[in-house]
Amino acid sequence: MTVEEMSGPPVELWPCNVRAVHVFSMTRTQWRYVGMAGVPVGLIYSELPFVLEMEGIDRSEWPQLFAELRVMERSALDFMRAQNQ
Numbered sequence: 001m002t003v004e005e006m007s008g009p010p011v012e013l014w015p016c017n018v019r020a021v022h023v024f025s026m027t028r029t030q031w032r033y034v035g036m037a038g039v040p041v042g043l044i045y046s047e048l049p050f051v052l053e054m055e056g057i058d059r060s061e062w063p064q065l066f067a068e069l070r071v072m073e074r075s076a077l078d079f080m081r082a083q084n085q
Helices: 014-027 043-054 060-085
Strands: 031-034 040-044
Touching: 014 043, 014 060, 040 043, 040 060, 043 060
Parallel strands: none
Antiparallel strands: 031 040
16 A cells, blocks of 8 residues: 555544554565455464564454454455555
């Protein structure tokens, strides 16, 4: 995504989502691309443990955080695919 695509009016971030948004932003370079068009197909999940460990997130929290990341991943993929059409 370009700076222009990411800029816009401020959005309210609920406290319960701060950690997931932070981790999601830390994975911004970990997208798996396929095909000549470079269409993203999802995050590279094998990199998530490294990010979670570096952030000191307890393993007991990983399943819930992973579910939250997948929601953001799906939304980001939908947005990126819409931009490529």
